[in-house]
Amino acid sequence: MIMFNLISPTLAFLFQDAPRSGFEQIKYSAANPDLAKFLVIGALLFIIGVAGVLTRRNIIVIFMSIELILNAANLNFIAFSRYLSLTGDPDAIAGQIFTVFVIVVAAAEAAIGLGIVIALYRNKETIWIDEIDLLKW
């Protein structure tokens, strides 16, 4: 990987004018991660979180998956903030401010949600969501 990182700038220099194609393009874009890579990482984290919410039975793990989803959104905010600051947008810092508020809301959500889990466990003696079906007809 380090070798790869040392080689790729040379490759980039060599192929500066010629249109890169196929493997070279992939190598080049892997050695120079840009906004799209951050967005893809954020999207994958988001989808892992969604999969956790949809498939798990343990309500606490579902809460953790929600934290993962919120964190993926934060990653997107930060990546766009950085991208816009490089293009010279004076309001680029707004992305970071949004992230602060997302973290605040996530903390409040976790506190309330875990309070609900405790109350639920006291009344129903279970943390399995398929056994908590009071509202199901």
Add this chain to the structure above:
Amino acid sequence: MILSGYEALFFWIFALAAIFAGLLTVMARNAVHSALFLISSLVSVAALFVLARAEFIAGVQILVYVGGVMVLFLFVIMLVNVGAEERGTEEIFNNQRQVAASLIFCLLLVGGVLYAVNKGYRGLQEQNRITPEAAAAQEANRDKSLAPSATGSSRITNDSQSLAASLYRYASLPFEIASVLLLVAIIGSVMLARTLRQEASADDVDPETLKEEMVRDPELTNLEPQSE
């Protein structure tokens, strides 16, 4: 935003760490293991924040999430019984049809999101094209204007400073609303997590319900309203 050299190397390390830790969070049988994998995922994402020059957010992420929220999670896991899960007698996933449906949904979501990122980013790039070399030169220029640190090996960034200035200048009302939200959350979680005894001693239970509950738990009579 284009990273290069060692930044690119660290980007891939932390990105893969975040993804794999996230996957293991969802797949771990033991909830405590899930929490620990989630912590490593959050720390990796904090490292990605540092790579995107959001040092303050990275610090907040570690302090609030890892130091606060995850400790809360671990306490709740400790309070509820997860023994059955650890012994492997309970199924950790929903029934197979639900799991299959949600996995298909997630795969469709992956395809859709990747397509959207690909299309959208290409359009964005055409608007403001910036090569890695140009980005590096721009960065170097910007760094030159910053004050050197005490050791002289690096420079002091003003990212946190501009974040704080913008936060209090342009987002002071949302900031106050956020503090009210946190207050509501504190009060709400205390109210939700009280036991019946605590509620009875605060004279906060419906008298009819209290009479019914007294049959089950005689000690409740001793806790009758102490105040007034």
